[in-house]
Amino acid sequence: MFDNENHKAIFHIQNGPTFKGYSFGHNTNEVVSGEVVFTTSLVGYPESMSDPSYKGQIIVFTQPLIGNYGVPSSVEKDEFNLLKFMESTKLQCKAIIVSDYAWEYSHWTAKESLQEWCVRSNVPAVGGVDTREVVKFLREQGSTLGCIVTDSAKQDMTSEELNALSFYNPGLENLVSVVATKSPYYIKSITESKIGATPNVLLVDCGSKENIVRCLVSRGANTTVVPYNYPIQNIAKFYDGIFISNGPGDPKHCTVTIDNLKTILNDKDLQDLPIFGICLGHQLLCLAAGCVTEKMKYGNRAHNIPTLDLITQQCIITSQNHGYVVSTSSLVDNKFGFKEYFVNLNDNSNEGMIHETRPIFSTQFHPEAKGGPQDTSYLFDNYFKNIFNYTKKSNSETLPSDLVPESLPTERVL
Numbered sequence: 001m002f003d004n005e006n007h008k009a010i011f012h013i014q015n016g017p018t019f020k021g022y023s024f025g026h027n028t029n030e031v032v033s034g035e036v037v038f039t040t041s042l043v044g045y046p047e048s049m050s051d052p053s054y055k056g057q058i059i060v061f062t063q064p065l066i067g068n069y070g071v072p073s074s075v076e077k078d079e080f081n082l083l084k085f086m087e088s089t090k091l092q093c094k095a096i097i098v099s100d101y102a103w104e105y106s107h108w109t110a111k112e113s114l115q116e117w118c119v120r121s122n123v124p125a126v127g128g129v130d131t132r133e134v135v136k137f138l139r140e141q142g143s144t145l146g147c148i149v150t151d152s153a154k155q156d157m158t159s160e161e162l163n164a165l166s167f168y169n170p171g172l173e174n175l176v177s178v179v180a181t182k183s184p185y186y187i188k189s190i191t192e193s194k195i196g197a198t199p200n201v202l203l204v205d206c207g208s209k210e211n212i213v214r215c216l217v218s219r220g221a222n223t224t225v226v227p228y229n230y231p232i233q234n235i236a237k238f239y240d241g242i243f244i245s246n247g248p249g250d251p252k253h254c255t256v257t258i259d260n261l262k263t264i265l266n267d268k269d270l271q272d273l274p275i276f277g278i279c280l281g282h283q284l285l286c287l288a289a290g291c292v293t294e295k296m297k298y299g300n301r302a303h304n305i306p307t308l309d310l311i312t313q314q315c316i317i318t319s320q321n322h323g324y325v326v327s328t329s330s331l332v333d334n335k336f337g338f339k340e341y342f343v344n345l346n347d348n349s350n351e352g353m354i355h356e357t358r359p360i361f362s363t364q365f366h367p368e369a370k371g372g373p374q375d376t377s378y379l380f381d382n383y384f385k386n387i388f389n390y391t392k393k394s395n396s397e398t399l400p401s402d403l404v405p406e407s408l409p410t411e412r413v414l
């Protein structure tokens, strides 16, 4: 369908090297820029590229051959009315960089090529780049901004000219407000919960991956999803558990969510309420508990990161995608009673926290694993054990009218 194997493209890292390759995605007269990050995952490019946490980022895939199994349907739904293959309704990252683009693809789920997906989503894609060289630079220099030039008339730009361009920096923006649902929606579980009564979970959407919702409803929870800035402290008492999702950007931009969580942590009537957070959700919970987050040199993005469970002393292999991290020292002697739960065995960075007595824990890695190994799905089971042990203090109040399940949409509101 496309014949742009010879369409030249430039990938330039701000104040760093320039790579000349070919464009196999969206071609534009404009220069496209963002934060350059690399992932060492071997599979799962459709899941990564549709993960809202990658908003504003240019993903460099170190797996040299990308595109060989095509792209599955971006609209097909499963039995819960959730997207079957994608982690959100859109291709979320700013652009992609690969070594070798596979012009031919084959897979039973494939509906289109990676090129077709990128072109119709207006996402630039550059092939023919020495991605090993890119990673060597980023590991020394740290994550940095970069740009892509696909305009044929601009292929002679010098690195001085490229450095003089203005680069978009996603770290400066509250991207959670861009990707999160705009108003509440509701997913009814059609699975029998293991304990008879169907629990009701409140999911705080900061840019949730579709599989996080699936991990909840497939275990039997009716799930109400609310935007990141919804005043959850006022409605937490109506639910059997709170869940805080993943999401893009610097966690410090989500001050509303942090403040709301702080109120919940301090509420005497909610001391037994189960809470679970993943990635950005972990960072927000930690910030609410008085911890500190910082930007990592180049982040952890991979599907095989060894992590130690400090309670069982077992090593688990985890799926990760983050550029910020909770400072471990800020978890020591935590005034809310939290302690470190998991630690990264590659770089010793924090991978989770757990409360000493309350049913609250969170992880920096991704137990929902799309893509990635499912070693840590037991954490969703532990969350459900907490939910089943929790007996809500009976309250005679009724649910606010904007959260009555029957009147809510059944998919995210964008």
Ligand SMILES: NC(=O)CC[C@H](N)C(=O)O
Pocket: 053, 245, 246, 247, 248, 249, 250, 251, 278, 279, 280, 281, 321, 322, 323, 324, 325
């Ligand atoms: N996957 C995520 O939730 C990422 C969290 C946060 N945006 C980070 O990069 O650290």
